[in-house]
Amino acid sequence: MKNLYYYFDFLSPYSYLSWQKHKTFLDKWTKQNIQMTYIPVSLATIIHFHETKGPAEIVSKRNYLFKDCLRYSLKNDILFNPPEELPFNSLYALRCALIENAGESQFTIIDTIFCKGWEEGRDIGNPDIIINILNEQGLDGSQYINRVTEKDIRKSLKLNVKNAQENDVFGVPTFIYENELFWGNDSIENLDLFISGKEKIDLEKYNSFVKNYGAATDE
DSSP states (O other): OEEEEEEEOTTOHHHHHHHHHHHTTHHHHHHTTEEEEEEEOOHHHHHHHTTOOOGGGSHHHHHHHHHHHHHHHHHTTOOOOOOSSSSOOOHHHHHHHHHSOSSHHHHHHHHHHHHHHHTSOOOTTSHHHHHHHHHHTTSOHHHHHHHTTSHHHHHHHHHHHHHHHHTTOOSSSEEEETTEEEESGGGHHHHHHHHTTOOOOOHHHHHHHHHHHHHHHHO
């Protein structure tokens, strides 16, 4: 069994699109003995760590991003109705996804929050709304929200962010498989090729590119 690590933030529309897209590959990857490991992280913290700006901080980039999301969702038959409040504080949702560290319950929590937020336009930054949507799935929403301030849950999120930084994650969604990083919802097909051993990238050309540009940057 090999691990496929998936870093995401509920705040990121591309994370939502990647979540929906990756579900179409789950059966295939499971048959290839791939174990999904879901890692909620704070996108803002990762962006600031790399001293870059978030998409919403650049107006032209923000506007392009949402049009690109509409195009991708249409092309891939994914419902896309952004949350009522944007941007929103995703910490409550992220910590809820950490209370169940593995298994079916964690998947259900993540799937519920993503779908209720980005399919139905619910305000998933509001803890009361999160309680309601978890209750709708037969989960005890109040119990989850009551635990998000616990020290071990807050620590787990910080450790996830630290793990992301140590693994050179610079944005979300990010997938890492066999130490190979794939960034963005549109990288999933390339990830699948890599998992299947069918990727035909010219590594010699890649290494030359990194060496040449790296040398220029270091001067």
